[in-house]
Amino acid sequence: GAVVSQHPSWVICKSGTSVKIECRSLDFQATTMFWYRQFPKQSLMLMATSNEGSKATYEQGVEKDKFLINHASLTLSTLTVTSAHPEDSSFYICSALLTDTQYFGPGTRLTVL
Amino acid sequence: SQQGEEDPQALSIQEGENATMNCSYKTSINNLQWYRQNSGRGLVHLILIRSNEREKHSGRLRVTLDTSKKSSSLLITASRAADTASYFCATVSNTNAGKSTFGDGTTLTVKP
Numbered sequence: 001g002a003v004v005s006q007h008p009s010w011v012i013c014k015s016g017t018s019v020k021i022e023c024r025s026l027d028f029q030a031t032t033m034f035w036y037r038q039f040p041k042q043s044l045m046l047m048a049t050s051n052e053g054s055k056a057t058y059e060q061g062v063e064k065d066k067f068l069i070n071h072a073s074l075t076l077s078t079l080t081v082t083s084a085h086p087e088d089s090s091f092y093i094c095s096a097l098l099t100d101t102q103y104f105g106p107g108t109r110l111t112v113l
Numbered sequence: 114s115q116q117g118e119e120d121p122q123a124l125s126i127q128e129g130e131n132a133t134m135n136c137s138y139k140t141s142i143n144n145l146q147w148y149r150q151n152s153g154r155g156l157v158h159l160i161l162i163r164s165n166e167r168e169k170h171s172g173r174l175r176v177t178l179d180t181s182k183k184s185s186s187l188l189i190t191a192s193r194a195a196d197t198a199s200y201f202c203a204t205v206s207n208t209n210a211g212k213s214t215f216g217d218g219t220t221l222t223v224k225p
Contacts, residue, residue: 034213093156104157
């Protein structure tokens, strides 16, 4: 139980394009999901908290217009990287909160050329 | 600054040996959790220990929590090559709406 999927698992795009990443809780409902970014050999950096039916809460320094988050249902949150640039290349991981435990997706590797 | 800090940053042992990783944190917590991450993959939840618990076991894993010292340890007994991964501790405080603050992680290498 408590499985979270992410799609796509990897994506390569040209600079200036937008990329959407999906995070789904497969066997439970999650009113709260989290989006993280991880650089090589570093820890997870929380970007934002995604709340079903309301606006996401962004961490300090994260541009909300750059990283659009939509949590339209209890099993799906999406992160859209708008007008992506090479510095946005990273590993993006989502998690879904069940009781007091976060269950993580497998991550999405984004490469912006 | 990071709430959780693991040490050591890197640990290399032989298969069959025990591995101990430590985590220190700064503020009061509701619970502390340990996760494992294989290279390029998502995080796998290992174990959760609440602030009123002192020790927990799960298979070959043993976690301790000392709230007076604001520290936790993860012991992996009889390690296997498949245990090679990065291990993170994450704390959840009462006031943080379920958000976890992750430490920098310990990279464990188990040599066959």
